[in-house]
Amino acid sequence: MAAFVFLLPALLGLIAFQLLPMVSSIFISFSDWDLLSKWTQIHFIGWDNYAEVFNNEKSYTSIKNVFIFLVGYMPIITMLGIFFAVVLNRNIRGIKFYRAAVFVPVITSWVAVSIVWRWLLNGQSGMINYLLSLVGIQGPIWLQDDHWAMVAIIAVTIWKDIGFVSIILLAGLQDISEDYYEAANLDGASAWNKLWRITIPLLSPTLFFIITISLINSFQVFDQVLIMTNGGPAGATSTIVEQVYRNAFQFNKMGFAAAQSWVLFVIIFSVTMVMQWLQRRWVVYER
Amino acid sequence: MRDKNTIIKNGLTHLFLIADSVVLVFPFIWMLSGGFKDSLEVVKMPPQLLPSHWNFDNFRQIEKFFPVYRFLLNSVGVAIVTTFLQLLICAMAAYVFAKISFKGRHAVFIVFLTTMMIPAQVTLVPLFILFSQTNLIDTYAGLILPGIFSAYGTFLLRQNIMTIPNELLEAAFMDGASYYRVFWKVILPLIKPTLAALIIFAFMSSWNSFLWPLIATNSKELMTLPLGLSKLQGKWSTEWNLLMAGNVISFVPIFVVYLFAQRYFIKGMTMTGIK
Secondary structure: OHHHHHHHHHHHHHHHHHHHHHHHHHHHHOEOOOOOOOHHHOOEOOOHHHHHHHHOHHHHHHHHHHHHHHHHHHHHHHHHHHHHHHHHOOOOOOHHHHHHHHOHHHHOOHHHHHHHHHHHOOOOOOHHHHHHHHOOOOOOOHHHOOOHHHHHHHHHHHHHHHHHHHHHHHHHHHOOOHHHHHHHHHOOOOHHHHHHHHHHHHHHHHHHHHHHHHHHHHHOOOHHHHHHOOOOOOOOOOOHHHHHHHHHHOOOOHHHHHHHHHHHHHHHHHHHHHHHHHHHHHOOOOO | OHHHHHHHHHHHHHHHHHHHHHHHHHHHHHHHHHHOOOOOHHHOOOOOOOOOOOOOHHHHHHHHHOOHHHHHHHHHHHHHHHHHHHHHHHHHHHHHHHHOOOOOHHHHHHHHHHHOOOOHHHHHHHHHHHHHHOOOOOOHHHHHHHHHOOHHHHHHHHHHHHOOOHHHHHHHHHOOOOHHHHHHHHHHHHOHHHHHHHHHHHHHHHHHOOHHHHHHOOOHHHOOHHHHHHHHHHHOOOOHHHHHHHHHHHHHHHHHHHHHOHHHHHHHHHHHOOO
C-alpha cells in the first residue's frame, strides 16, 4: 500500500508524459495529421513520412548538417577537453578560480549565450571582426555566410561545452591513483609516455562516457541554431530538431515531424549501441 | 635544474589558464558592459571596454515593450516549483525502488530506465497535442508539468538510498514509525548531498529551458526569461544594448546561485552527465 502511494505520482507521470506520448507518436508518424482535423478522422499513409525524411531536401539537409557538425565538434571538444582536464588537474595557485571560470558558459542559458555571440560575431559591430582587423584580417559576416555560419555554430558550441566536458574528465583524472605516476617517474618515463600509457588508458571509461554523451547532445542541437541563425543562411545550419520544431509547430505537419523525431531516435540509439560495443572492446577497467 | 623546470611549467600552465579564462569569461564582461551602454556607444569602433557612463535606462526601456520583470518572476516561480515537485516525486519513487519490494517492482523499474533512452524530441509532438486537448497550453501548469518527472533523478536517488543499511530502517519501524515518517526522518536526511546536487541541477535546467516553453506558451504574461529574450531579439535584432540588458537580467540570478553552490553544480553534472 505504502509502495503504491509513494510510487503513484512518478507512475502517473511515466504513463501520461512518456508512455502515452511515445505510443501516440508512433501512430502519428504514420499519418498526415495536421492538428486541425479531429483525432477520430486521423488518416494513415503508411511509410510515406519516413520516406519523406530522406527525400525531402530540407529534411535531408538537416540530417547531413548534423553529421557535418559532428565532424567539426567531436574531435576538437574531445582533444581540448583532455588538455583542459590535464591542465586543470595541476595543483597550482588559483586553480579554484580557473576551474570556476571554465564553468560559467555551462551554467548560462543557450538563449543568452547565443544572443551575446550574435553580437560578437556581427559583421560590422562585432568584437571578433574588430580583433581580426587589428591583425589585418577582414573577417567574414559569420552567421550570414553560407560557409562560415556552421563553423561559427560549432565554435560557439565548443566554447559553451568545454567546461562541462573538461570537468567530467577532470573527475575521471582525479580517480587515477598517484601510484602509477610515481612508479613511472622511478622508471624515468617522459610526460608524453605517461599521457599515452597511463592517463589515456585509465581515463578511457570516462572518455567513452563523455564521448557518448557529447554525441547524443550533438544530434539534438537546437537552441543555438534557432537563435543565432534560425537555420540559415539557406538551410546551411538547419538541424534535425530544428526541422522537427518547424514542421510540427509552424507548418502543422505533425505526422512528418513525428517521423523525423523517430529517425532521430534510431540514429541516437544506434550510435549509443555502437559506442557500447566499442567500449567493451577497448576500455580498460582494471585499476 | 628541476626547480627551474617546475617554474617554467607552472608559468606555462598559468599562461594557458589565464588565456582560456579570458576567452571563456570575456563574452560575459562584454555582455554586462554592453547592457549599460547607450545605443551609440554600443556600436562604437574601436570598441570601448567599459561604458563611459553607466546607463540604467536600458532596463527601463525594455520594460516598456516587454514585461521582463514578469518574465523574471515567471522563471523564478517555475524553476522553484519544478525543482521542488521533481525532487519530491523522484525521492518518493526512489524510496520504493530501493527499499519497498512488491511483485513486479523490477519490471516497473526497467520501464523507468528505458524512458531515459528516449530523447525528449520524440514525445514533443504528442505531448503538445495532449496539452492542447486538455487546455493546458498557455498555463503555468502546462509549463511546469512535463519538467517534474525525471527518470534520471529517480535512478540516482535510488542508487543512493540503496546504500542505506536496512537495519537502520528496521530499527525505525520497530519504534513504530510509519513509512512516511521513515521517508521524512530517515531517508531524506541521509541522502542530503545527492539531493542538494539534484536541486541545483533541476533548478538550472528549468531556468535555462527553452524548447518546451517555446511550444507551451503564447501569451507574454506566461513567458519565462529564455523565451522572453528570444522575443526581445525578434523585435530588436541589432539593438545590442537593450538585448544585453535583457541578457544581464537572465544571467545574474543563475550566476549568483552558481557562486554560492559551485560544488553542487559540478557534483550534479559529474553525477548525471547532463548539463
